Amino acid sequence: MAGTKRLTQHDIAKLAGVSQATVSLVLNGAPTALARIPQETRERVQQVIRTTGYVADPIARRMAKGLNRILGVFTYEPAFPSEQADFFAPFLLGIEEEAQAQNYDLLLLTGAGVGRERKIFADGNRLRIADGCLVLGREFDRAELKRLVTGDYPFVAIGRREDAGGPVPYVGGDYANGTRALVEKARALGHDRLAFIGPSGSAESIVDRWRGFSGAITGSAELVLHVDEVGRSAVDTLDAIVRSGASAVFFVELADAVRVEAAARERGLSIPNDFSAVVLGSHVRAERSHVQFTSFNIPREEMGRQATAMLVRRIEDAAPVEQILLTCEPVEGQTLGPAKKRT
Amino acid sequence: MAGTKRLTQHDIAKLAGVSQATVSLVLNGAPTALARIPQETRERVQQVIRTTGYVADPIARRMAKGLNRILGVFTYEPAFPSEQADFFAPFLLGIEEEAQAQNYDLLLLTGAGVGRERKIFADGNRLRIADGCLVLGREFDRAELKRLVTGDYPFVAIGRREDAGGPVPYVGGDYANGTRALVEKARALGHDRLAFIGPSGSAESIVDRWRGFSGAITGSAELVLHVDEVGRSAVDTLDAIVRSGASAVFFVELADAVRVEAAARERGLSIPNDFSAVVLGSHVRAERSHVQFTSFNIPREEMGRQATAMLVRRIEDAAPVEQILLTCEPVEGQTLGPAKKRT
DNA sequence: CTTGACTGCTAATGCGTATTAGCAGCTAAT
DNA sequence: ATTAGCTGCTAATACGCATTAGCAGTCAAG
Incomplete structure (x- = not known):
């Protein structure tokens, strides 16, 4: 069984008593071309195709047509x-x-x-x-x-x-506007002293978040803390947040938010009673954490x-x-x- | 910009002042053939290929060779x-x-x-x-x-x-032997009254588990309960387990095990003190559950x-x-x- | 009876590559 | 001086299909 050569349009043509071109036309000729092949011939070819189980080689097809899908x-x-x-x-x-x-x-x-x-x-x-x-x-x-x-x-x-x-x-x-909307929401709730935890540069996705964030800090609002370093321990970050007197903290990374929340809870602080936390983007496995962070949805699909x-x-x-x-x-x-x- | 035709070996050949065949040979000729093309020519061709970024059309390649990688x-x-x-x-x-x-x-x-x-x-x-x-x-x-x-x-x-x-x-x-090993382990721990929760038929993976399970039930061991239905509620299943007096329960599905464990805990029963539970296969997101079930690893990667x-x-x-x-x-x-x- | 249009097909070509046969020019051996 | 063998290439072909040009035959109109 293995080793049987593939059927080609040539084989079909011979069996049906027509030319290879005719087989190709029957298979997928333009309507105008098809119109010139009588029903009878078409059926004869189709019949051979059916009984032999012939399928056109997609590679050759792409070769001839130039597109692959x-x-x-x-x-x-x-x-x-x-x-x-x-x-x-x-x-x-x-x-x-x-x-x-x-x-x-x-x-x-x-x-x-x-x-x-x-x-x-x-x-x-x-x-x-x-x-x-x-x-x-x-x-x-x-x-x-x-x-x-x-x-x-x-x-x-x-x-x-x-x-x-x-x-x-x-x-x-649109991370910029997603971020901006969250900042405005926080400000509407009376938050004036804001903290930003996470990088603000390099990749576009990061830049956009920072742009949306800093662009929304107007009037009485104030950026009281910006922690850029990634490796910092959650406890240190928490300390910095408390010291800064920030009332709303924006996290670029969910992981940071989770760790800080845990540290805060351990210290008897509660979110959002003692301070609010916002995560700038949705995360796939967010449900793993027990806290549902306020954030914006990234429509990945x-x-x-x-x-x-x-x-x-x-x-x-x-x-x-x-x-x-x-x-x-x-x-x-x-x-x-x-x-x-x-x- | 769009519309520029793809480079072909012909183009490369013209640029390097050789024939298309030579380009092909430089690219992937047999060692014996390559030996007959001097270093200098090879490098000239390679240079053109590098600067133009030419890549052989895999479709054509497959067409000629019958292989596409x-x-x-x-x-x-x-x-x-x-x-x-x-x-x-x-x-x-x-x-x-x-x-x-x-x-x-x-x-x-x-x-x-x-x-x-x-x-x-x-x-x-x-x-x-x-x-x-x-x-x-x-x-x-x-x-x-x-x-x-x-x-x-x-x-x-x-x-x-x-x-x-x-x-x-x-x-x-090898689900059959994976299952058998777990049954034998349970029996070595003194478990004689066993329960099987999950289907035993249809797909091969299911059949194998059942084969391994039932094949390992010998001597004093006894299958005291077999719950085949899937839709059954965890509480019902738990009732059945308790009623049967099973001391070790084998689950085909992690989800069932999780639900039964929760129901048991709610009722003041503890695993493995009141009865043991075994899951027949590892599950990707097993860590989501807080209980680490005894099971076997499926080496998916x-x-x-x-x-x-x-x-x-x-x-x-x-x-x-x-x-x-x-x-x-x-x-x-x-x-x-x-x-x-x-x- | 010529012209034109139409019918039913086929020959020929191109797609881009791999591969084989072989050609010219040279050198070394007989 | 002829032959044999080597070097450095190239021409030609095959792969299986889509597509276009066009051929031979028929038929109707002028």
Whole structure:
């Protein structure tokens, strides 16, 4: 059984007593061409195809047509390791859904070689198998991004990206406005003394949060604490928060918020009674923590879906560069309450 | 920018002042052929390739060679929805690792059309783009499996599968012996009256557990309760367990074990003091529960890795059908204790 | 009876690569 | 001086399909 050669249109043609071209036309000729093949001939060919179980070789088909109906998915970090899985899975879910709806398959680009940095253009990378690709990851390589932008290979980034030798097509989350809305909510509850825990630079996603935050600090509001370092212990951070007299604390990372909350509870402080806490973004495994932090939702699945749709547009219609930011709706949570009257 | 034609070996050849054939040979000629191209020429060609960023079109390559270095991954359920993600992610991690090590890329086959059942042989047979494929999912379609076995397309199943018109190549977990080992451990601790909570039929994975379980019930041991229904409430199940006088309860599903444990605790019963509990298999998010159940480990990543390696063997060396069952090591846990002396 | 349009097909070509056969030019051995 | 063998390449072809140009035959209109 194994070793049987694949049937070709030639074989079918011989069996049906026609030419290979006719078989191809019967299979998927334009209506105008089909009109010129009489019913009888068509049926004869179809019959042979049915009895032999012939299926056209997709490779040859792509070869002839130039398109694959394959989308590449390039991740700057391996996609499935458990720590990363939580991050990538929702995106991939959206991507898979939309790809399926548009009848595309997905090619996961595994990067080149273990240990080496994952580079889109790394040698031997078979990026070009796909008709276009989605690029995701926390940190992008600027040089590669530039090369993509400058090149003619269709791609879409997931997450906002600064221009890199030209505008980058992307679908991202509107972290700036998501953050701003939370700050305004806090201010409406009387919070004036605000703290920001987390970095404010480097990746776009971080910059956007900081922009939204600092842009919303106006009037009587005041930034009384900004802890930038990551490695700092929760107790130290808590000390700093208490010392600063902050009434609302904004965390970039859920993990930091969780640790600080635990430290606070241990010290007999309660959130949001003693101070409020807000997390700037939703996190996949948030339910693992027992506290529901006030935050904003990151529509990861929708980002995946829309990025995929955009990529297909760029591939099929050579659509111009688009940049989409999806709204990040606030999540109520239990950690933002009215500000205490200062003593 | 968009619309620039892809580079071909022809273009490279013109730029380097050689023929297309030479470019191809430089790229991947046999050593004997390469020996006849002087260093100088090779470097000139390589230089052009480097500066232009040329990458061979894999489709054309496959066309000519019949190999693409692409592995298809077919899942009978969408791979990323959150409930499934926990199930598939570890397999995919292993698959991705090994594929990367073997320098293959992964093609996720999205199945045909939303809502329709996912069928390997659905229209277009896109499957054939890959050199071979891995098939995973809880439930397989027997007819499709048979068609795969009978055909000459290389594939490997993840999880043991019964013969389907011939032996199925697979890498699975040895649930039968994993289960048997746990039963024997319980018996060594004096447990004679055993309960089995969960189905015993349908999918191979279920059958294997039941086989391992019932095969280990010998001598003085006795199956005093078998709850097959899934929908049953935890309280009902707990009642049945208590009534049966079982001293050790084996659960197919972690979820059932968790619910019964909660119900027991509420009733003032404690595990493993009042009765022991064993879960037949490891679960990804087990840490979410606060109880560490005694169970066996399912080496999901390793299964993914070995299945991938096996598939590559079948593709490249036309290796014969292999069937591998990986050992499922016991997990100590805290829910299996010595049997109480019966009153 | 010529022209034109239509019918039912086929030959030929291109897609981009891998691979094989072989050609010219040279050197060393007979 | 002929032959054999080596070097450094290239021309040609195959892979399986889609597609276009066009051929031979028929038929109706002018």
